[in-house]
Amino acid sequence: MARQERGGGRRERREELPERQFQWVVPKGRKATVYEDITLDTQPSVHRFLHNGYFVSYPDGRGTWDDDSTALDVLGWHAFRDPAELWERPYYQQGAQCEREIEAATQGARADGLLAGIDPSWIEFLRRDGQIPAFLEHGIWSITTRRSRAALSDVLTHAIVLYAAMKQRQAQALVIEGMDLDADFGDITIEAAKDRWRTEPAWQPTRALIERLGTITDWGELLVVTGLIVEPLLGGAVRRELLMRGALAAGDPITPVVARNAQREGRWWQDLTTAFGRFVLTDAAHGDANRELLHVWREDWEPEALAALDALEPIFAGGGVDFTTARDRVRTDQEAVLAEAGLVDAPAGATA
Amino acid sequence: MATPTHRRRSVTRTHERIAQLGWDRDYHEPVPIYDTRYVFPDSAKDPMKQIMREYLPMQLEKDDRLYGGFDAALRADMPTKADERWLEVMKPLILILVFAEGAAGRCMSVVMDVVPNEELLNGYHVQFVDEVRHIGLQMGLARWYTKNTPDPAGWHNGQEFMSNNLITRAGVNMFSHAFTGDPIAAGITMMSVIETAFTNIAFVALPDVGARNGDFIQATTYSSVQSDEARHISNGYATMLTMLQRDENVPLIENDLQQAWWSVHAWVDPFVGAIMEYFSTDRSDEESYLNKWDRWIRDDWYRSYVEQLGKLGVDIPPTLFDRARERLVDGLVHKTAPLAFAMWPLNFWRFDPLTEKDFEWLEKTTPGWYDEYGATWEAYAALADPAEGALLLAGLLEGAPPMCWSCMLACVIDHDMCHRVCEDRHGVERTRFYCSPECRWIDESNPGRYTGDRNYFDRHHGKALSELIIESKLIRSDGKTLVGQPHLKQEGMWTIDHIRACDFTVTSPNIVSAEAMGLPSGSWHDPSDLHGAVQADGNGFKPIRVDHDDRVANPLTSMAAAAAGGKNWVAL
Incomplete structure (x- = not known):
């Protein structure tokens, strides 16, 4: 009985008692969100709470975490927030929903006999190039997941891990689509796609770019290069302009669902990395130096990404998609992304 | 009835296709x-065959439940039905497990940064996503306790408290081994020791104790976590089998597995043992921690896993395993507990005096317990009231x-305690103490690994306890009552004024012991360092020569020598 009385009293004062709030959480808004409560400072650091330093270090002198793991610098990495506040439960909800939609589209297309209505030339395109974007996504996954550990806050680490997980889901969804279509149309194999990924000249600049991503040792550079350059240019071109628009024009009821879900996930990463850009560029102490660095990275990566995009013109032609229009769209959108990140002035007519 | 359009997709065939996504790099090799x-064989096997289309709905279902x-x-009003003593220990336990x-x-x-075998990478990555899930679940549980249990004090600043508390900071140290240093050694620490051996204790045996104490939500949460383990x-196991394909790796595995085992044992056994044996008020469980350890660690891990590695060419003598068990029999848990509990003013949880029922259970499960430890616990009870004006x-x-x-x-x-004298980075001789020859061996064979201001009391030597409590923010929002308490009552709580009245000054046992033994300074605290560490904070720390007796002349060669068996720990 005594406990029940304490329990009742507790409920009355619950909102007022500071002990009932995580006082270490500095909320972005008036009150801490669930995302903030369960994420922030789960990765302690010498800048946040490890007042005695790191207890375990590398033989070469790097601490448990290393401030030099990125050339970027800010007053406090812990202040960065994912604008979408993605945590594990909504991640699983959204990811599972993506897979359900694709599965339903596949089963529905079969049940309603829609596969027979797909333009045969598009089937040929899918047979030839439909699964190749899976290698692009998988390649980004491969480097992203390796750099997640070095990131200097829990928010950043979790975001990078979930981005990698999305890339892997997207890659697998394309492979599974190919597997399903193989059952219906035949001669759609992953082996042939892999061979073409490795040998077709039009894909080689893309492959070289993706392989070069694997040489990035700076997690901050990886966020900037994927979020502001590679995804808007190549990701947007391949997923939205080639796969989605091409499939819609060809009466393909499955591929647009695969691509649309990937694009939906892609917008989360775009919002996160543009917020990251604004975060580092507006840092009171290091913003100017960060701006110089982002320009260097842009100059280092953007020409190669554009060259890879340009090399895909025959692939677009094979899918019946006008390359010039597609290129103009993604280029304009990338300019908007760069502007959103605060790296350039906003262009006129941006749609991103 | 299923329509012909609804075909079941073979998991094996799907995985075979997905496994083709890796390719040999021609333009740029990945830069780790x-x-x-370690060296890597050409082939490996992915035992997980995890496909996102299956994985995502599965995890969502578990989350929803x-x-x-x-x-x-x-x-069901569980917050008030669960035992309050048990709920208190969730504060350090959950935060260190996060x-x-x-x-x-x-x-x-x-691990992914160095393992080139594409077959293994997918499994590793899915595990990282699982771990993000586990952080969410357990911080969600922490949040739930904070909002709903009788006394939330301690949760409110838990992450800062956890990082600096005497017991949990040692946990930070131990778990940091699992992602710092050689990635494969880190992987062995985490996957082969912590997860394979100790999650059964932490996520199965411990929640059983929780359920006995009315805390069903903790048991539910950790069962969900364990389903991923x-x-x-x-x-x-796949990593181990892959590495064993190359003979060069065998001595490395033998070294790293033994070191990992010891490091994990040294912290987990006293910590989890104390939780199980002291924080349970339900005494219906007749198993002591040692009984559970024999079941989960000795039978399920050592005999079923480590011994079986012998068939694969890994020669790991039973010595370190036997030594760990011997330390438990010698009272590792019960000898660690008194100082840890007497530290209550510096803890961020409460603990009430042991009752007659507790005494009986401890004597029954550990014959001779009362004779050795009973008086200390009676003193704990006698001094729980601030009116006594004294601190255990x-x-x-x-x-x-x-x-x-x-x-x-x-x-x-x-009889296990040992020490060595070594030079710090300024060339000054200082004394390092070790709980065992094994901990000394691990330090000596991993130069540069252990950094930071490690000895908890060194920094506070000569400081008033009241000052340390305030500095550590261990005061409740009323501005005077301590977070930690030696009882669970709402009345008669200790305040900072009570502590001041005790007029107690903290001393460092390391400094005092070194002085008493006529050794060079036992302090490794440097007030001029940003983080108070003679060996610096890890950020910017440069490898130094700590080879006072020329045991480790060069970090890299000595690591290799130790790994290759050149430094047999028994020789210590």
Whole structure:
């Protein structure tokens, strides 16, 4: 009985008692969100709470975490927030929903006999190039997941891990689509796609770019290069302009669902990395130096990404998609992304 | 009836296709940022066959059940039905386990950075996603306790408290081994030891104790976590089998597995053992921690896993395993407990005096317990009331054993304690104490690994306890009542004024012990360093020569020599 009385009293004062709030959480808004409560400072650091330093270090002198793991610098990495506040439960909800939609589209297309209505030339395109974007996504996954550990806050680490997980889901969804279509149309194999990924000249600049991503040792550079350059240019071109628009024009009821879900996930990463850009560029102490660095990275990566995009013109032609229009769209959108990140002035007519 | 259009997709065939996504690089080879001593064979096997289309709905289903359970537990008024003593220890336990989950995830990332075998990478990555899930679940549980349990004090600043508390900071140290240093050694620490051996204790045996104490939501949460661990254990086994394909790796595995075992044992056994044996008021369980350890660690891990590795060419003598068990029999848990509990003013949880029922259970499960420890616990009870105006800590800290440099817990087994004198980075001789020859061996064979201001008391030597409490923010929002308390009552709580009245000054057992033994300074605290560490903070720390007796002349060659068996720990 005594406990029940304490329990009742507790409920009355619950909102007022500071002990009932995580006082270490500095909320972005008036009150801490669930995302903030369960994420922030789960990765302690010498800048946040490890007042005695790191207890375990590398033989070469790097601490448990290393401030030099990125050339970027800010007053406090812990202040960065994912604008979408993605945590594990909504991640699983959204990811599972993506897979359900694709599965339903596949089963529905079969049940309603829609596969027979797909333009045969598009089937040929899918047979030839439909699964190749899976290698692009998988390649980004491969480097992203390796750099997640070095990131200097829990928010950043979790975001990078979930981005990698999305890339892997997207890659697998394309492979599974190919597997399903193989059952219906035949001669759609992953082996042939892999061979073409490795040998077709039009894909080689893309492959070289993706392989070069694997040489990035700076997690901050990886966020900037994927979020502001590679995804808007190549990701947007391949997923939205080639796969989605091409499939819609060809009466393909499955591929647009695969691509649309990937694009939906892609917008989360775009919002996160543009917020990251604004975060580092507006840092009171290091913003100017960060701006110089982002320009260097842009100059280092953007020409190669554009060259890879340009090399895909025959692939677009094979899918019946006008390359010039597609290129103009993604280029304009990338300019908007760069502007959103605060790296350039906003262009006129941006749609991103 | 299924229509012909609804075909079941073969998991094996799907995985075979997905496994084709890797390719040999022609334009640029990946650049790792971590170094490993291991060499890799050409082929490996992925035991997980995890496909996102299956994985995502599976995890969502588990999440839905668990988060629904949180609501159900509230409706069932579980916060007031669960035992309050048990609820208190959830504060350090859950927060250090959240750090452990983060360590496990980051372990996957470092392993992926060096393992070239595409077959293994997917499993590692899915594990990292699992670990993000586990952080969410356990911080969700922490949040639930904070909002709903009788006394939330301690939760409110839990992450800062956890990082600096005597006991949990040693846990930070231990779990950091799992994602810092050689990635494969880190992987062995996490996957082959922590997950394969100790998750059964932490996520199965411990929740059983929780359920006996009315805390069903903790048991529900950790059961959900444990449902992922089987896959993580598979990751560890696949890694082990892959590495064993190359003979050069065998001595490295023998070294790293033994060191990992010892480091994990040195912290987990006293910590989890104390939780199970002291924080349970339900005494219906007739198993002591040692009984559970024999079941889960000896039978399920050592005999079923480590011994079987012998068939694969891994020669690991039983010595370290036997030594760990011997330390438990010698009272590792019970000898560690008194100082840890006497530290209550510096803890962020409460603990009430043991009752007659507790005494009976402890004597029954550990014959001779009362004769050895009973008086200390009676003193704990007698001094729980602030009106007594005295602290058990005052009696225990004087003459307390020093803290171990490697595992950071007290050197409580007298005949195991050892030390060495080595030069710091300024060339000044200082004394490092170790709880065991094994902890000394681990420090000596891993130069540069242990950094930071490690000895808890050194920094506070000569400081008033009241000052340390305030500095540590261990005061409730009323501005005077301590977070930690030696009882669970709402009346008669200790305040900072009570502590001031005790007029107690903290001393470092390391400094005192070194002085008493006529050794060079036992302090490794440097007030001029940003983080108070003679060996610096890890950020910017440069490898130094710590080879006073020329045991480790060069970090890299000595690591290799130690790994190759050149430094047999028995020789210590």
